[in-house]
Amino acid sequence: MRVNFTVNGRKQEADDVWEGESLLYVLRERLGLPGSKNACEQGECGSCTVRLDGVPVCSCLVAAGQAEGREVVTVEGLADFAKNRACGGHDGEGKGGACGTTLQEAQGWSAKGTDSQTGEGGELSPIQQAFIDAGAVQCGFCTPGLLVAADEMLERNANPSDADIREALSGNLCRCTGYEKIMDAVRLAAARQSETASSQGV
Amino acid sequence: MDFLRPDSWEEALAAKAEHPTAVPIAGGTDVMVEINFDHRRPEYLLDLNRITELSEWEVGEKTVRLGASVPYTKIMENLRAELPGLALASHTVASPQIRNRGGVGGNLGTASPAGDAHPALLAADCEVEVESVRGSRRIPIDEFYTGVKRNALAPDELIRAVHIDKADGPQQYSKVGTRNAMVIAVCAFGLAVHPETRTVRTGIGSAAPTPVRAKEAEQFLNSALEEGGFWDNGKIITPSVAKQFADLCSAACNPIDDVRGTASYRRHAVGVMARRTLTWAWESYRGNAARTEGVA
Numbered sequence: 363m364r365v366n367f368t369v370n371g372r373k374q375e376a377d378d379v380w381e382g383e384s385l386l387y388v389l390r391e392r393l394g395l396p397g398s399k400n401a402c403e404q405g406e407c408g409s410c411t412v413r414l415d416g417v418p419v420c421s422c423l424v425a426a427g428q429a430e431g432r433e434v435v436t437v438e439g440l441a442d443f444a445k446n447r448a449c450g451g452h453d454g455e456g457k458g459g460a461c462g463t464t465l466q467e468a469q470g471w472s473a474k475g476t477d478s479q480t481g482e483g484g485e486l487s488p489i490q491q492a493f494i495d496a497g498a499v500q501c502g503f504c505t506p507g508l509l510v511a512a513d514e515m516l517e518r519n520a521n522p523s524d525a526d527i528r529e530a531l532s533g534n535l536c537r538c539t540g541y542e543k544i545m546d547a548v549r550l551a552a553a554r555q556s557e558t559a560s561s562q563g564v
Numbered sequence: 565m566d567f568l569r570p571d572s573w574e575e576a577l578a579a580k581a582e583h584p585t586a587v588p589i590a591g592g593t594d595v596m597v598e599i600n601f602d603h604r605r606p607e608y609l610l611d612l613n614r615i616t617e618l619s620e621w622e623v624g625e626k627t628v629r630l631g632a633s634v635p636y637t638k639i640m641e642n643l644r645a646e647l648p649g650l651a652l653a654s655h656t657v658a659s660p661q662i663r664n665r666g667g668v669g670g671n672l673g674t675a676s677p678a679g680d681a682h683p684a685l686l687a688a689d690c691e692v693e694v695e696s697v698r699g700s701r702r703i704p705i706d707e708f709y710t711g712v713k714r715n716a717l718a719p720d721e722l723i724r725a726v727h728i729d730k731a732d733g734p735q736q737y738s739k740v741g742t743r744n745a746m747v748i749a750v751c752a753f754g755l756a757v758h759p760e761t762r763t764v765r766t767g768i769g770s771a772a773p774t775p776v777r778a779k780e781a782e783q784f785l786n787s788a789l790e791e792g793g794f795w796d797n798g799k800i801i802t803p804s805v806a807k808q809f810a811d812l813c814s815a816a817c818n819p820i821d822d823v824r825g826t827a828s829y830r831r832h833a834v835g836v837m838a839r840r841t842l843t844w845a846w847e848s849y850r851g852n853a854a855r856t857e858g859v860a
């Protein structure tokens with residue numbers, strides 16, 4: 363079957379989709395967006411977390427056909443998504459059209475940026491920058507899911523307590539770092555977010 | 565496999581009538597796991613996500629009509645006052661991502677003895693509204709669970725909503741697992757105090773082939789509370805009454821040994837949870853009673 367939906371603000375069409383296929387499979391194998399990771403395939407690990415109509419979900423548990431006509435944001439579109447939100451142009455649901463991340467851009471997305479030493483020049487969302495600055499990435503497999511989940515929490519809750527962060531990330535497993543650096547990264551992103559907000563007089 | 569995408573409830577009923585083997589999918593948190601692992605290859609998947617009314621709820625005078633697909637997150641955010649037991653149970657469901665998708669209809673449809681919502685539904689008391697092209701009916705929750713992962717639905721029926729009695733007193737919920745998030749219950753216990761009828765109702769999860777109430781324990785407790793005048797004098801529950809209640813709740817279990825726990829541990833843990841939830845709920849009942857008297 364064919365599935366039409368919006369991915370990172372742009373209309374996309376996936377063809378020859380098997381009816382029992384997951385949204386995760388469509389994103390990775392049909393659209394060439396491997397940012398969302400495939401690990402447990404049972405909603406346990408959160409590494410496939412994406413936003414579905416603004417809501418964080420495990421894309422491995424969404425049937426491809428259920429995404430028809432809906433808006434999906436993946437980690438590849440997170441920088442743009444966060445930028446639009448910061449500009450006030452975002453209501454939590456991508457609009458499609460001129461803004462957004464093209465499939466080509468998304469497929470070629472890299473956290474490295476143009477300068478391999480400093481990472482400068484790459485488009486990063488604040489939460490992605492915070493993960494790099496806090497050293498919250500080790501093997502990196504859980505990172506995309508954590509980024510999407512953490513970004514959504516910071517959208518809802520500008521001043522999260524440690525308990526809020528732990529609760530929001532309780533569906534994302536990391537088997538490398540033991541979560542402390544991840545906690546640091548989210549605290550850092552929250553602090554930077556409130557600095558920006560106060561400097562703008564919000 | 566065929567993917568059926570009804571736009572309305574009527575279309576969904578027609579599709580289910582035409583294809584009774586069709587597997588309904590809403591949040592997908594059970595169905596997709598089975599498909600991903602090749603445990604299940606249904607001929608038809610019946611997507612219920614497009615039927616918006618299934619994600620809506622109405623608060624009535626006596627009951628809440630909870631659409632089958634209302635996600636647990638919404639129950640936690642919006643129905644804490646009306647359905648405190650179910651809201652607490654919702655908190656224990658998996659993770660935020662899963663709570664954003666899963667709902668009570670899926671728990672009922674799967675009818676796993678470990679479903680987190682069941683003990684809260686049994687304790688609060690509710691009716692499950694099911695419908696087919698033949699008509700609509702309401703199944704009392706006490707008659708809903710018929711066996712391990714079996715329920716009272718006919719092959720052509722779909723779950724539309726659950727009509728849950730609004731809380732008329734304190735409700736509590738407790739669940740045993742290895743950590744807070746992402747655990748299937750080793751066992752779980754729900755308890756609701758109903759001052760209007762002067763009864764206490766219970767629900768036990770993951771400790772019998774189906775979710776069950778501890779009916780003998782309820783009967784014992786209800787007469788002990790009545791005889792002791794507890795509903796009026798606001799006294800604390802006597803330790804011997806709490807112990808007897810806990811023992812009877814343990815006795816209501818019919819658990820098995822499995823990877824999550826042994827039968828004897830489950831029996832023991834249910835007794836502990838029964839005593840604790842009774843104490844918590846009764847303490848808030850007493851607190852409220854005292855406050856009311858103070859104001860009056």
